[in-house]
Amino acid sequence: MKLYEHQKKGLEDTKRFNKVAYFWDMGTGKTFVGSEKAISLGKNILLVCQLSKLDDWKKHFLEYYAPKIVLYDLTKKEELEQYVKTQCSYIKVGVINYDKIFRRNELKNLKDFTLMLDESSIIQNENTSRASVILKMNFENIILLSGTPISGKYEKLWSQSHLLGWKISKKLFLKHYTITEKFELPNGNFTNKIVGYKNVERLKRKLREYGANFLKTEEVIDLPKQTFVDINHPTSKDYEIFKKDRIITIDDEVLVGDMPLTNRLYQRMLLGISDEKLSVLKDLIDSTNRRIVIFYNFNKELEKIKSIIDRPLSIVNGDEKDLSAYENYDNSITLVNYQAGAKGLNLQKANILIYYSPTVSCEDYMQSKKRIHRIGQELSCFYYRLIAPTSVETRIYNALERGEDYTNELFIQEEENEIE
Template sequence: MKLFPHQDRALNDTYEQNKVAYYLDMGLGKTFVGSEKMWELNTPFNLVICQKSKIEDWKEHFETFYKDYQVIVFDKQKLESVPAESVIIINYDKVWRRDELMGLKNFTLMLDESSTIKNEKSHRSKFILKLRAVNVILLSGTPTGGKYEELWSQLHLLGWTITKKLFLKQFMVMDWDELNQQNKIIGYKNVDRLKAKLRKHGAIFMKTEEVFDLPKMNDVIVKIQGTKEYLEFARHHIIEIGEDLLVGDTATAKKLYLRQLASAYNQNKLSYVKDLIDSTNDRVIIFYNFKKEYAALVSLIDKPISTINGDLKDLSAYNDHEDSITLIQYQAGAMGLNLQKANKIIYFSLTDKSELFEQSKKRIHRIGQDRPCFYYYLLAAGSIEWRMLDVLKERKDYTDALFEEEL
């Protein structure tokens, strides 16, 4: 496996350490750095804890690049049945319910998006902090979310045994809150010392702009698990989902509903979007097509939202908040907008118009952009979306005629 120079550098800088944190910006390949470090550490067992939506990604990654491992998605198996040379994958919501993992010995622990344990009092954090791992690998693009106080749990796993009380005293500026009758954090101090301690305990920080010649366009294809509803509609051209009855009685209707079934009706894709936007504090642009998609996206986002569609044009959150999410309907916003404050676009669904597709990419890749641009294409497995992307890359529209040829 060929790594990028910045990935090699991260591994070389932590070669002597068995407890490390790779805080690499979104798009810099934390997955490859973390898994390569795991391979170097070479313990009989490896435990990977991640978000539910990332389980299949990790499974496919290890099966593709580390064929000597037996990869086990840990669900209902007995721990004693797990052989040596295994990678055990489990999600954060399940791990604390599997008490037998407390008996796991001689293993490397890897946390994907380690900021998930920022609340040391949660069930998941308490459980993970008690695990008896000999090696620890933490992966996150946003380890603190801008709040240093949220680092304590991760520092504990890295072997820094400072108490939470002393940690707050040394690095947080506190003030008394009369209303709530408690101390509150109003700032930070000794930050250089904190960063030095982090480096000493195996933390590597990398920002995108530090390692790429700018600007560069980077495509990221994400395979999303399909749904049984999509397959049923593809076979019978009719399906009832909740209160919605989808009837594909024409080629246009069939194409429309297949696209929606791959996006707004696909909970796997919605979960992935949620995890993806939670993994960064940067501005993110999301392109979508249909009102149902917009409603589904708004319901899951808990960050400042800007909207560009036929009913609303409001970029105030984009302009004022670095962690904002901007939802853009292709017809309304694929052309003409200057959005180079952002460098990440998520294609929740694809347009069938080549011009809109090409123009959408230019919203962030334009004069004034000084960072590499990342384009995340979320494509449902076995769906119409893969053929659509192939056609769009040929600078063609995905028409009803092309759709009918595939039926």
């Protein structure tokens, strides 16, 4: 395997650590650095990743490390049993997804192994089942891979810091490194919201003492220019009716927005299935014969988009992952669901990305940008956001650009005031 100079340097800088974190920007090649470090640390590797990345990681280990490894897919019971029981002179590599690990009791008793967490920011909430299991595991070595901290979400680092061996309490961590303000919620209660960070360089120095390595794309890679274009389209009649009345019947299904969260959800959905948005998308697709990647949210959106496409089609969502058209046809369209494909996919054969509808997750939004803008991309990257002005989509994108999720209860009051 031939590594880039920045990858070699990252490995050299962390050579003395058996607990490391590569908090590298998306597209800088964390997969190769993480696997090289894991192979160097020992005979037993447990890799945890997203479900959509299982096949990619299996292919990676088999392509670059066979025949000196034995690979086990731990989502399969029989391979899990073999992985736990087998003693061999080869390096054992077990691969499993986050949502399965807390269901595999056999893994709770593992000892003296190297734990590698791909997209380790997934365990930011230590109270989830998957995070609590991982935090209690008896590993000897650990490797964390994440691009999220580079995007500035430093509050998400506490559980990862704990895994690296820094035993600072969460309360003290937040006190030392985040700036919060108190806000009143619509129900009269108050909540603290993180509005900024402090002592960031001190935080990074402390994390480096525990094996963390930080890297931004622009420090090591001269990637092509990114251009963002907003394409406006009108709202539909159905959207305006629902926005006013909070109830509408679509295809014999009654949508009732009696609660703020359902009201917001159905507004997004009605925009996503509107003929107005679909028409703009079709014009955009018809304007080029290049590969296109399209991010969407809902299954109903997927069906609408598929109905207007007459080119080779690839789909990545919770039910399927088929990139054969993307790989083999330079005029292909690749439809990607945010939750299944915002993180980890390598789609740099394309240089055009369309946001059919916005995600409410800032992390997914930031990650999605890097699917085409990464090592191997030689063309300027163009991002098209299809937006209905003065709609919920505008507010969502404004929040995402500020680095916020559009799920905070503070936004509910904004929506209520608009309706009144």
